[in-house]
Amino acid sequence: MYLDLVFDIPLQQRYTYAMDDKGEAAVGKRVMAPFGRREMLGYVIGRRENLPDGVAVEAIKKIRRVVDKEPIFGTNEIDLALWMASYYLCGTGEALATMVPSGRRETSSEASLDEEVQITEKALDLSEEQQEALERIVAGSAIMKSGPPMFYLYGITGSGKTEVFLRTAEAMLQAGKSVIYLVPEIALTHQVEEAVQRRFGSVATTIHSGMTGSARLTEWGRIRRGEVRIVVGPRSAVFAPVQDLGLLIIDEEHDGSYKSGNTPRYHARQVAFKRCAMQGATLVMGSATPSAEAWRLMENGTIRRLSLSKRLSGGAPPNIKIIDLAGTEGCLSEELKEEIRETARMGRQTILFLNRRGFSYFYHCRQCGYELTCRHCSVSLTYHKQLGKAVCHYCGFSAPPPRVCPQCGSLEAGFAGFGTEMIEEEVRRTFPDLRIRRADADSTAKKGSLRETLEVFRAGGIDILLGTQMVAKGLNFPGVRLVGVVLADTALNLPDFRSAERTFALIVQVAGRAGRYFPDGKVLVQTFRPQDPAITYACNADIEGFYRQELAQRKELGFPPYTRLIRMTARSKQEALAERTIRRLAALLKERLPSNCDVLGPADCPISLMAGNYRKQLILRGSAMSGIHEAVQKALAIYEAKKTNGVYVEVDVDPVQLL
Incomplete structure (x- = not known):
């Protein structure tokens, strides 16, 4: 008896091993096995009676030790990993390592298998639109003919999308099916987790990266055994090994955090499409600001759109106004300050949003033009006043802020631009009598602190909550009357074709926090670019x-959703090596690309130096993925056979950002 293993390495190859001495190894278990000169964790994905052709018995090594008592993955997970390796051009073991929790042993769990789903909370009454959406999803799921049924719950913020998701999940559970419910942020996970736990009790669980490996492995085991029927979590929860998957929900589908930034660079939406197709499940997505790709699929009928146009709970769409920051001193305009005072007098709450942490982010000398950048990355250092340091947000390098210009010694040098720390300082100085809390990656680094902040705010214990995008999406705060977007321009300055889409979505999403229970919500959007289409369309709702x-512009320029992209990046400590590698890849690809595909580059990445690595890129573009995908596969195979040491090549299929 021989077993086929894959390892967490960038190769799609299987390796054949002999059974361990105790005979415990089996498909679906993790094992420790010799690999080269070391021992590595491997994943057993197949068994065979005979050796592969051309392999001698004496060349076969034996599995040393079995990690798991019971299999922790099955054929569904193996098939999905094989597809991911093929589509995202990564190793099969890399895909499995991403899917399977890293814990070595399960912790004790007192949960037991429930005989039937117990609905523990009474569901809310549905509006006509909600009821129609629910009926269409349930009916569509029951009469599936070709391909998985795909629906999009498109509705303004506060229109009750979550309740439709929960009622659809309830119908699936009662039909004996299981449910995966994806949310983009851990901050949102807590809110949805509470709603799901209240509704479904012990058949629901949450998995996310904030849990220890052992805790995740424990929940993974409960899910595989069928003790859990509904799983809530961010991106990685798309891999949850639920029994008999019937429904996969993607809340806030437009959010960029559904795309992984590490190999394999998968998108949870694409994986969800594949899982639903493989397992005959229904896919339901939702957002007030769909991605451009989803919008086009709704337009051409591939995804069925279900619209929710009315705010529930007595709320109404807020009054939105653009404020030109030209000539304004400080971070807050007089109009925004007055509205904050008026909101406080009414006993209501304010959210201030700025998608940039730190105190200020740009050091400049007026005398000689010197700019303070990271020594390891081609980006400016951000001044964090609380830390007393200038910090790089890409590699973590920090240095004391200079007292004079390091280049010419001038005193006419210093930091400019504002981040959440500076906003907090100005707000505390302007409103000393109000209760203020900041929520960004710096202030919520301690485990549980973000959840605690949001709970205090929801209970009315904070007058002004200021923060980055973690306060902008999906959260439901009854007391919020006013939302102030401190600076709407931050994403617009990025050299990326999606920058307008991101800006538009953030403004609409954060504006949606205002007036959800009362028809008097106000949103003030501060900007230096009041005529920009992304800002004017968002503010006019x-x-x-x-x-x-946006789609007309994308079509004209040849960008997604009208084309498909693969981005290849070569990075190295030596710029010449990175340059030589990317040019070699470009030559290999140009020989193999179909005539209807093209290559953009080679060129420096917009952030050309990151963590001490020089970065060069190619962007491959085609009307369909098949042509560019096949060319990249062939080019990589030739490159890998004679690759350059000291260079790492990254492949990003369907990139969501090009920095």
Whole structure:
């Protein structure tokens, strides 16, 4: 008896090993096995009676030790990993390592298998639109003919999408099926987790990266054994090994955090499409600001759109106003300050949003033009006043802020631009009598602190909550009357074709926190670019107008969703090596790309130096993925056979950002 193993390495190859001495190894278990000169964790994905052709018995090594008592993955997970390796051009073991929790042993669990689903909380009454959406999803799931049923719950913020998700999940559970419910942020996970636990009790669980490996492995085991029927979590929860998957929900589908930044660079939406197709499940997505890709699929009928147009709970869409920051001193305009005072007098709450942490982010000398950048990355250092340091947000390098210009010694040098720390300082100085809390990656680093902050805010214990995008999406705060977007321009300055889409979505999403229970919500959007289409469409709540204009521009320029992209990046400590590698890859690809595909580059990445590595890129573009995908596979095979040491090549299929 021989077993086929894969390892967490960038190769799609299987390796054949002999059974361990105790005979405990089996498909679906992790094992420790010799690999080269070391011992590595391997994943058993197959068994065979005979050796592969051309392999001698004496060349076969034996598995040393079995990690798991019971299999922790099955054929569904293996098939999905094989597809991911093929589509995302990564190793099969890399895909499995991403899917399977890293814990070595399960912790004790007192949960037991429930005989039937117990609905522990009474569901809310549905509006006509919600009821119609629910009925169409349930009916569509029951009469599936070709391909998985795909629906999009498109509705303004506060229109009750979550309740439709929960009622659809309830129908699936009662039909004996299981449910995966994806949310983009851990901050949102807590809110949805509470709603799901209240509704479904012990058949629901949550898995996310904030848990220890052992805790995740324990929940993974409960899910595989069928003790859990509904799983809530961010991106990685798409791999949860639920029994008899019937429904996969993607809340806030547009969010960029559904795309992994590490190998394999998978997108949870794409994996969800594949899982639903493989297992005959229904896919339901939802957002007030769909991604451009999803909008086009709704337009051409591939995804069925279900619209929710009315705010529930007595709320109404907020009044949104653009404020030109030209000539304004400080971070807050007089109009925004006055509205904060008025909101406080009414006993209501304010959210201030700025998608940039730190105190200030740009050091400049007026005398000689010197700019303070990271010594390891081609980006400016951000001044963090609380730390007393200038910090790189890409590699973590930090240095004391200079007292004079390091280049010419001038005193006419210093930091400019504002981040959440500076906003907090100005707000505390302007409103000393109000209760203020900041929520960003710096202030919520301690485990549980973000959840505690949001709970205090929801209970009315904070007057002004200021923060980055973790306060902008999906959260439901009854007391919020006013939302102030301190600076709407931050994403617009990035050299990326999605920058307008991101700006538009953030403004619409954060504006949606205001007036959810009362028809008097106000949103003030501060900007230096008041005429920018992304800002004007968002502030006029012209959702369809924005997508019409944005898609026309994307079509004209040849960007997704009208084309497909693969980005290849070569990085090295030596710039010449990175340059030589990317040019070699470009030559290999140009020989193999179909005539209807093209190559953009080679060129420096917008952030050309990161963590001491020089970065060069190619962007491959085609009307369909098949042509560019096949060319990249062939080019990589030739490159890997004679690759350059000291260079790492990254492949990003369907990139969501090009920095």
